[in-house]
Amino acid sequence: MDTLKRLPVVSHVRQAVGLQRGMLIAGLVICALVLLAAALAPLIAPYGYAQMAYEDGSRFGAQQAPSAAHIWGTTVGGYDVFSRVVWGARTAVSVIVVAVALSLFAGVALGLISGFIGGWLDRILVVVADAIYAFPSLLLAIVMAIVISGGQSSAWGGILAAAFSITVVFIPQYFRVVRAETVRLKAEPFVESAIVLGASRTRIITKHVFRNATRTLPLIFTLNASEAILTLAGLGFLGFGIEPTSASEWGYDLNKSLSDVTSGIWWTSVWPGIAIVITVLGITLVGESMNDLNDPRLRLRRKAGSTTATAQTAQAAEAVPSSEAAPASAGGTAPAPRTSQEDQA
Amino acid sequence: MVASVENPVLAEDPGKNLATKKSRGSGLGRYIIVRFLLIIPTIWILTTLVFFLMRITGDPITAALGGRLTQAQLQERIEAAGYDRPLIVQYFEYMGGLLRGDFGTTVSDNRAVSEVVLQYGAATVELVFFSLIVAFAVGIPLGMLAAYHRDRWPDAALRVFAILCYATPVFFAGLLLKLVFGVLIPLFPASGRATGSTELLMSGVVGPTRIYFIDALRIGDFAALGDILSHAVLPAIALGLLTAGVFLRLVRTNLIGTLGQQYVESGRSRGVSEYRLVTTHAWRPALIPVITVMGMQIAMMLAGAVLTETTFEWKGLGFQLVEYLLKRDFVAVQGIVVVLAVIVAVTNFIVDVISALIDPRVRY
Numbered sequence: 120m121d122t123l124k125r126l127p128v129v130s131h132v133r134q135a136v137g138l139q140r141g142m143l144i145a146g147l148v149i150c151a152l153v154l155l156a157a158a159l160a161p162l163i164a165p166y167g168y169a170q171m172a173y174e175d176g177s178r179f180g181a182q183q184a185p186s187a188a189h190i191w192g193t194t195v196g197g198y199d200v201f202s203r204v205v206w207g208a209r210t211a212v213s214v215i216v217v218a219v220a221l222s223l224f225a226g227v228a229l230g231l232i233s234g235f236i237g238g239w240l241d242r243i244l245v246v247v248a249d250a251i252y253a254f255p256s257l258l259l260a261i262v263m264a265i266v267i268s269g270g271q272s273s274a275w276g277g278i279l280a281a282a283f284s285i286t287v288v289f290i291p292q293y294f295r296v297v298r299a300e301t302v303r304l305k306a307e308p309f310v311e312s313a314i315v316l317g318a319s320r321t322r323i324i325t326k327h328v329f330r331n332a333t334r335t336l337p338l339i340f341t342l343n344a345s346e347a348i349l350t351l352a353g354l355g356f357l358g359f360g361i362e363p364t365s366a367s368e369w370g371y372d373l374n375k376s377l378s379d380v381t382s383g384i385w386w387t388s389v390w391p392g393i394a395i396v397i398t399v400l401g402i403t404l405v406g407e408s409m410n411d412l413n414d415p416r417l418r419l420r421r422k423a424g425s426t427t428a429t430a431q432t433a434q435a436a437e438a439v440p441s442s443e444a445a446p447a448s449a450g451g452t453a454p455a456p457r458t459s460q461e462d463q464a
Numbered sequence: 465m466v467a468s469v470e471n472p473v474l475a476e477d478p479g480k481n482l483a484t485k486k487s488r489g490s491g492l493g494r495y496i497i498v499r500f501l502l503i504i505p506t507i508w509i510l511t512t513l514v515f516f517l518m519r520i521t522g523d524p525i526t527a528a529l530g531g532r533l534t535q536a537q538l539q540e541r542i543e544a545a546g547y548d549r550p551l552i553v554q555y556f557e558y559m560g561g562l563l564r565g566d567f568g569t570t571v572s573d574n575r576a577v578s579e580v581v582l583q584y585g586a587a588t589v590e591l592v593f594f595s596l597i598v599a600f601a602v603g604i605p606l607g608m609l610a611a612y613h614r615d616r617w618p619d620a621a622l623r624v625f626a627i628l629c630y631a632t633p634v635f636f637a638g639l640l641l642k643l644v645f646g647v648l649i650p651l652f653p654a655s656g657r658a659t660g661s662t663e664l665l666m667s668g669v670v671g672p673t674r675i676y677f678i679d680a681l682r683i684g685d686f687a688a689l690g691d692i693l694s695h696a697v698l699p700a701i702a703l704g705l706l707t708a709g710v711f712l713r714l715v716r717t718n719l720i721g722t723l724g725q726q727y728v729e730s731g732r733s734r735g736v737s738e739y740r741l742v743t744t745h746a747w748r749p750a751l752i753p754v755i756t757v758m759g760m761q762i763a764m765m766l767a768g769a770v771l772t773e774t775t776f777e778w779k780g781l782g783f784q785l786v787e788y789l790l791k792r793d794f795v796a797v798q799g800i801v802v803v804l805a806v807i808v809a810v811t812n813f814i815v816d817v818i819s820a821l822i823d824p825r826v827r828y
Contacts, residue, residue: 138620246502250509253760253812255767258801265794266517349633353771356635357786373636377775380643381654388643392636399631407627 131412143408149401156208166199168206168367185386192386195375200386204394206367210278211398215347217282218289219340225286226293227333231324233294234301234332245298248291256346257353260284264359278361281354285347296339300332338413341406345399352395369395492820499816503809510805514798515558516551523547524794528571567799572791577799580784585803586674587657587780591703591772592765593675594696598704599711599761604754606708607715611750612742614720622712629709634768638702638775645698652697655777662691699776703768707761711754718750752823759815763808 132143156163185192191200233244251259263284304310305328313323355361355370369391376388521527525542533541542548546557561568567577610622646654653659657676658666665688666672669679677696680689722728723746731741770782777783781800788796 138615246505247509250506251513253506253763253808254510254805255763255808257767257770258804261789261797262514262517262801265789265797266520345631352633353635353767356633356771357774358790370633370635373633373639376639380639381647383643383647385643385648388636388639392633392639395633395636396628396631400627403627403631407623 131409139408139411142404143412146401146404146406146408149397150405153208153398153401154212156205157212158209160206160209164199164202164205166202168198168203170199170202191390194372194387195379200372200390203367203372204369204390207369207372207391207394208398210361210366210368211348211351213278214282214285214351215344217279218285218347219344221282221286222289222343223293223336223340226290227297227329227336229290230294230297231301231328231332234298235305235320235324235328237302241298244294248294251288252291252295256285256288256350259288260350260354261357261359263287264354278366281351281359281361284354285350288350289343289347292339292343293336296335297332300335301328304328304331335413338406338410341402341409345402345406348395348399348402495820496817499813499820503813506809507806510809511559511562511802512555514801514805515555518794518798519551519554521794524571524798528791528793528795562802567802568795570788570793570796570799572788572793572796577796577803580796581781581800581803583674584779584781584784587676587778588766588769588773588782590657590675590677591696591699591769591778591780592762594700595704595707595765595768595772598700599707602705603708603711604715604751607712608719608742608747608750610712610716611719611723612738619716622716626709626712626716629705629712632705633771634702634706635771635775637705638699638772641698641702642775653695654698656695657778658688658692658695662688699772699778702775703765703772706768707765710757710761714753714757715750718753719746722746722750752819755815755822756819759808759812762811762815766804766808 132140132147189199189201191204193199194203229244233241260281261284264280267280267283310323310327313327318326351368352370352373355368355372356374358374361368361371372391373388373395376384376391379385379387518524523542525545525547526538529538529541546554558568565578567581569576570580606622606625610619613619613622642654645651657663662676662680665683665685666674666676666679669683672679673682676692677689680686680692719742723741725746728741728746731745732738736745766782769780770785772778773780773783774786781804785797785800788794788800
């Protein structure tokens with residue numbers, strides 16, 4: 120039980136009060152719903168994502184207004200909007216899982232090694248990571264999408280291409296955070312004593328530094344997951360989407376609905392768009408409230424009056440990472456303020 | 465507000481004796497030089513990365529024209545463009561070209577990338593400019609409002625609004641705006657930079673900046689100006705809201721921090737109203753971080769502009785990038801991406817220097 124209570128999200132729910140608790144729980148509920156939609160897509164969706172005709176062979180028809188047979192209408196391509204939105208959750212979740220897992224793994228490993236070993240390797244990696252970090256992620260993802268899929272995509276090929284494209288963009292974020300923490304931890308007495316005791320590098324990194332350096336990661340994880348969805352949708356919107364016959368993708372559907380909008384057909388664009396907004400909203404709510412809870416200056420406390428939480432400390436400089444709080448996390452957040460001056464100076 | 469922040473470095477520099485002048489000047493000077501030198505590896509790494517990544521997939525000629533020309537014709541064009549030579553030779557030639565300002569020639573319509581950038585860049589600059597106005601006008605006052613009502617319902621509502629701004633992809637925000645204010649309640653034009661007649665008028669301007677509202681002001685045609693501004697409303701809101709959300713959160717947190725500082729506290733103890741504290745005493749220092757994040761925000765806006773321009777058929781660099789992507793003209797794509805990389809690197813440099821000027825702690 121005790122270990123369960125110390126898990127990131129669980130401990131946050133226990134800690135939270137009032138508004139922050141409301142935001143956290145609302146976020147968790149939304150995330151659960153999206154996961155549920157992804158897992159149970161075949162049961163929820165009345166039709167397949169690439170289905171254009173009923174069982175008897177008659178076609179749905181294009182741009183049909185919402186009706187009993189198609190509660191959210193049909194698209195310009197003749198697909199059922201509701202079914203495609205539900206199936207889209209599955210694509211979104213797969214891409215996030217693959218992208219975040221890959222970038223987490225690569226970013227943390229590189230950050231630990233670079234921060235602990237230092238020297239020229241560290242310098243090169245930092246400059247490269249900074250260069251990539253400062254670059255608009257969507258443009259980099261476009262380049263990666265060209266490289267991986269040549270600008271065209273199949274079923275899993277498309278999902279993997281999108282995921283890899285996003286991975287490359289996010290590695291620097293994990294890298295920066297973990298490296299900064301590792302450099303700080305290296306000077307801590309407990310690491311020094313481990314060195315004195317003759318522990319090997321590998322042991323120190325995996326045993327002592329790793330667990331301490333990765334404390335802020337759940338937060339970056341949530342913020343990255345939401346950016347991953349936006350990048351995926353952005354790629355889809357620009358025509359790097361997964362073909363409609365191989366999987367359903369919200370960004371692609373939005374792109375196809377561009378022409379519908381001018382003729383006043385709203386159902387083809389509104390629903391996939393809302394799906395994106397809700398998914399990102401859910402993940403961001405979880406991340407935001409976890410962030411507030413991690414920062415004692417922002418955390419609301421039980422019993423205390425509303426004034427106790429007043430941020431008295433915060434010098435302007437400290438406050439730069441602002442709502443992203445915990446200085447270490449600044450590098451990894453989606454609309455994160457730049458803090459690279461500190462690294463470079 | 466940037467100018468109104470007192471700037472000790474510039475103010476003191478001329479009249480100071482040599483010793484202090486040297487120590488102060490060199491601190492900032494050194495920072496600017498180091499920061500400037502850091503642009504070079506940044507741009508070099510990005511261009512190298514993009515070059516090799518794009519060439520892994522094969523030569524651009526086959527990508528763009530494969531299937532439309534015979535094998536022999538393809539081979540001929542590949543040889544003419546030099547894509548049959550070793551990659552490393554091509555790389556050095558490409559980098560040499562970049563140094564001379566030659567970003568390559570597009571495959572599909574055989575134009576210099578620099579020419580394409582000059583032609584369409586202005587539209588993107590115009591869009592980003594209007595969007596920044598929206599971001600400032602919406603984000604900063606609302607952020608102050610949220611801090612003023614901290615932890616009460618207006619604050620909660622504004623924070624949800626800020627998250628929504630971030631959670632809504634710019635193209636969906638654009639689609640909704642188009643649908644609601646362009647089609648259902650036709651208040652504003654739903655696409656393009658101007659109506660046909662204005663476009664024609666603008667193309668006739670002598671020595672055009674191609675930034676339409678400046679050109680319209682220069683020829684003093686206010687009907688055209690009105691047309692241009694009404695076209696800009698929806699795209700600027702779509703793109704600006706994204707950054708407005710970031711500014712809102714930033715101003716809120718920092719204002720809350722500033723409101724807890726001793727000088728504000730002392731004002732409070734003298735009975736200065738909370739409203740006056742926010743509007744006259746606390747807001748200025750709380751705005752410094754907004755300048756610090758500007759570089760990042762402009763980078764985000766450039767990426768957002770690609771999506772916004774596609775949504776609104778705003779014929780800028782982003783729109784053009786997507787056109788070339790669809791034509792599979794990867795030389796053009798690579799060229800535009802590299803130009804954007806340079807713009808982002810230079811913007812970040814300028815922003816860093818400005819924040820160093822304002823806040824001495826940045827430069828140590």
